[in-house]
Amino acid sequence: MDIHRYFDEFTERDWQATSGDQEPVRFAMIGLGWWTREEAIPAVADSALCETSVVVSRDKEKAQSVADSVESVEAGITDEEFHDGVARDIYDAVYVATPNATHLPYVKSATEFGKAVLCEKPMEATVDRAEAMVTAAEDAGVTLMVAYRMHTEPAVRRLRDLVEEGLLGEPVQLHGHMSQRLMEMIPNPDQWRLNPDLAGPGASVTDIGLYPLNTARYVLDADPVAVQASMDSTSDAFDAVPDERAAFTIEFPGGVFAACTASQNAVQSSHLQVIGTEGTATLDPAFFATEPRELTVSRAGTRVDTTFEQVDQMREEFDYFADCLHTDREPVGDGRHGLVDMRALEGIYEAAERTERVEL
Amino acid sequence: MDIHRYFDEFTERDWQATSGDQEPVRFAMIGLGWWTREEAIPAVADSALCETSVVVSRDKEKAQSVADSVESVEAGITDEEFHDGVARDIYDAVYVATPNATHLPYVKSATEFGKAVLCEKPMEATVDRAEAMVTAAEDAGVTLMVAYRMHTEPAVRRLRDLVEEGLLGEPVQLHGHMSQRLMEMIPNPDQWRLNPDLAGPGASVTDIGLYPLNTARYVLDADPVAVQASMDSTSDAFDAVPDERAAFTIEFPGGVFAACTASQNAVQSSHLQVIGTEGTATLDPAFFATEPRELTVSRAGTRVDTTFEQVDQMREEFDYFADCLHTDREPVGDGRHGLVDMRALEGIYEAAERTERVEL
Numbered sequence: 204m205d206i207h208r209y210f211d212e213f214t215e216r217d218w219q220a221t222s223g224d225q226e227p228v229r230f231a232m233i234g235l236g237w238w239t240r241e242e243a244i245p246a247v248a249d250s251a252l253c254e255t256s257v258v259v260s261r262d263k264e265k266a267q268s269v270a271d272s273v274e275s276v277e278a279g280i281t282d283e284e285f286h287d288g289v290a291r292d293i294y295d296a297v298y299v300a301t302p303n304a305t306h307l308p309y310v311k312s313a314t315e316f317g318k319a320v321l322c323e324k325p326m327e328a329t330v331d332r333a334e335a336m337v338t339a340a341e342d343a344g345v346t347l348m349v350a351y352r353m354h355t356e357p358a359v360r361r362l363r364d365l366v367e368e369g370l371l372g373e374p375v376q377l378h379g380h381m382s383q384r385l386m387e388m389i390p391n392p393d394q395w396r397l398n399p400d401l402a403g404p405g406a407s408v409t410d411i412g413l414y415p416l417n418t419a420r421y422v423l424d425a426d427p428v429a430v431q432a433s434m435d436s437t438s439d440a441f442d443a444v445p446d447e448r449a450a451f452t453i454e455f456p457g458g459v460f461a462a463c464t465a466s467q468n469a470v471q472s473s474h475l476q477v478i479g480t481e482g483t484a485t486l487d488p489a490f491f492a493t494e495p496r497e498l499t500v501s502r503a504g505t506r507v508d509t510t511f512e513q514v515d516q517m518r519e520e521f522d523y524f525a526d527c528l529h530t531d532r533e534p535v536g537d538g539r540h541g542l543v544d545m546r547a548l549e550g551i552y553e554a555a556e557r558t559e560r561v562e563l
Numbered sequence: 564m565d566i567h568r569y570f571d572e573f574t575e576r577d578w579q580a581t582s583g584d585q586e587p588v589r590f591a592m593i594g595l596g597w598w599t600r601e602e603a604i605p606a607v608a609d610s611a612l613c614e615t616s617v618v619v620s621r622d623k624e625k626a627q628s629v630a631d632s633v634e635s636v637e638a639g640i641t642d643e644e645f646h647d648g649v650a651r652d653i654y655d656a657v658y659v660a661t662p663n664a665t666h667l668p669y670v671k672s673a674t675e676f677g678k679a680v681l682c683e684k685p686m687e688a689t690v691d692r693a694e695a696m697v698t699a700a701e702d703a704g705v706t707l708m709v710a711y712r713m714h715t716e717p718a719v720r721r722l723r724d725l726v727e728e729g730l731l732g733e734p735v736q737l738h739g740h741m742s743q744r745l746m747e748m749i750p751n752p753d754q755w756r757l758n759p760d761l762a763g764p765g766a767s768v769t770d771i772g773l774y775p776l777n778t779a780r781y782v783l784d785a786d787p788v789a790v791q792a793s794m795d796s797t798s799d800a801f802d803a804v805p806d807e808r809a810a811f812t813i814e815f816p817g818g819v820f821a822a823c824t825a826s827q828n829a830v831q832s833s834h835l836q837v838i839g840t841e842g843t844a845t846l847d848p849a850f851f852a853t854e855p856r857e858l859t860v861s862r863a864g865t866r867v868d869t870t871f872e873q874v875d876q877m878r879e880e881f882d883y884f885a886d887c888l889h890t891d892r893e894p895v896g897d898g899r900h901g902l903v904d905m906r907a908l909e910g911i912y913e914a915a916e917r918t919e920r921v922e923l
Contacts, residue, residue, distance in 0.1 A: 376824040376826060378740060380836075466736060478742060558791075
């Protein structure tokens with residue numbers, strides 16, 4: 204990579220294939236929790252490629268209230284109305300941000316209506332249900348993308364470029380971590396992320412451990428072949444899940460190991476490091492939408508610390524999805540890409556339970 | 564800790580109990596490889612508490628040549644002469660830096676002569692032989708210390724202080740890594756570190772993975788309860804050992820996991836990170852004697868990067884040993900401390916072989 208390009212195009216949308224003057228993709232936003240209201244809807248309001256035209260909630264009043272507060276929204280409807288096809292003519296795609304174990308029915312209805320789907324990660328609570336989502340989308344011939352915002356994060360893309368160019372030599376080992384204090388962010392002990400019926404097998408690996416897992420895959424352009432894991436839950440709030448704290452090792456082809464940790468009960472912190480035969484690269488902070496990212500690359504005794512203009516990760520993610528729709532191309536994070544993570548997650552919980560290596 | 568003390572006493576020898584004007588401890592240096600010649604002997608030459616009075620080698624000519632080149636040395640003797648007690652009146656202690664699997668007989672002879680022992684790590688090739696070393700030292704009533712130079716590394720000591728003071732809250736997870744390109748450092752394919760008969764079970768975890776393992780123990784002031792591991796050897800030079808590359812998870816009491824990696828065939832790189840409920844602390848670089856260490860601590864949105872005057876790690880280690888001898892106190896890294904690592908190392912290789920968690 205030319206050094207001019209490294210400076211001038213660090214945050215460039217190298218994925219954008221359209222000019223951006225197409226009609227915006229109109230979204231039905233399904234699930235109006237804080238993430239949708241405070242991150243997704245504002246990001247889309249700021250986008251030229253997308254707009255929010257419909258909001259969907261279990262609660263009619265909440266749907267109506269959000270609809271009233273967002274200028275572009277034409278309808279606030281209930282789940283039931285959504286499944287009945289209400290307002291289907293005024294949206295082109297859906298964004299599913301409900302509890303993990305409830306994604307499937309929304310995806311099924313959306314695909315029946317011929318709508319493209321952007322679905323939050325993890326895809327669902329089980330591999331079987333995630334597979335059913337993929338089948339539904341493929342049968343209907345609609346795009347299904349999993350909301351991996353790291354795929355359009357500039358520092359992650361540059362890290363991937365540098366790895367691909369061999370700047371680090373052959374990748375040998377990775378370290379990845381993500382932690383936050385969930386009970387301080389959302390002080391409700393009955394929240395869905397701590398309820399296996401709604402969240403899936405756990406709280407830390409599924410919700411945030413997925414970041415080092417998926418980003419390692421993305422940066423290496425490789426899929427895991429085996430996993431090992433250790434988990435522990437001690438605090439009362441984490442009684443129902445095995446992984447208040449988790450450490451897991453992901454084995455990639457060629458003996459490349461990623462040593463990862465995740466916890467919903469530790470200080471907010473995240474990093475991803477790649478150690479190669481010739482150099483190292485570290486993103487720290489790496490994964491939080493609300494923190495600046497920094498990329499540090501070392502090789503041949505030289506260390507380069509890169510800071511850069513931050514982007515709105517959610518806007519980039521929605522716009523990438525819209526750009527794929529406009530150009531009729533498959534997003535990198537499509538349903539089959541997401542299924543690999545779902546199998547890895549299942550393997551990680553199984554490995555912790557069996558205290559042994561699980562091949563994927 | 565007072566902020567004045569943090570600045571002014573960062574590199575202070577807070578372990579030193581003597582005034583330093585005692586007679587120096589006279590060492591017989593056993594094994595005259597590059598580490599002894601280029602690191603240990605110069606460090607001791609620079610020390611007020613120690614001196615090198617005897618050097619021991621398999622090769623009489625090498626012993627004589629090193630003896631001639633180091634001012635304080637009074638005798639250059641062979642292994643056989645050492646075991647026969649030659650020159651035993653002109654040294655007080657031995658430093659054993661031969662291949663791992665050959666430490667025991669030197670330690671046995673030294674303890675029979677009533678000499679204190681500073682032994683390179685890992686202690687030996689097997690737990691049984693390391694236990695025999697401990698028994699020999701205890702029966703003879705002499706001090707046996709394992710050469711953990713991180714125990715007197717200022718940044719490691721300050722990290723341990725901050726953890727003990729609760730600055731990071733409760734420790735939750737650790738990351739540790741050490742790698743180097745052994746075949747570039749020592750281009751000989753027949754070197755002992757790649758020969759299981761001389762090195763013990765492996766090449767990467769035993770030789771350098773021991774750094775994150777032991778330093779994590781030291782910083783947490785805790786011993787491991789279980790391990791998991793994955794290993795891979797692909798390159799020809801690493802044919803005889805399982806761990807050209809290794810990832811291992813160390814489980815400490817209370818569900819504190821350390822996610823570690825080590826490789827003798829990756830770019831020189833090292834780090835140790837502690838993630839707590841309230842903050843994080845990172846040493847990067849962490850372990851190489853020839854690199855500056857840096858300590859970064861984050862808490863409550865504030866990040867403090869600390870650089871400091873580097874110390875000669877080997878001199879500090881020798882002087883700590885001498886200080887313990889003069890005050891008749893047990894060093895932190897004594898034989899029983901070293902045995903915990905030996906059992907953990909054995910567990911790590913067994914866990915990789917069996918692909919399952921091994922309790923220690």
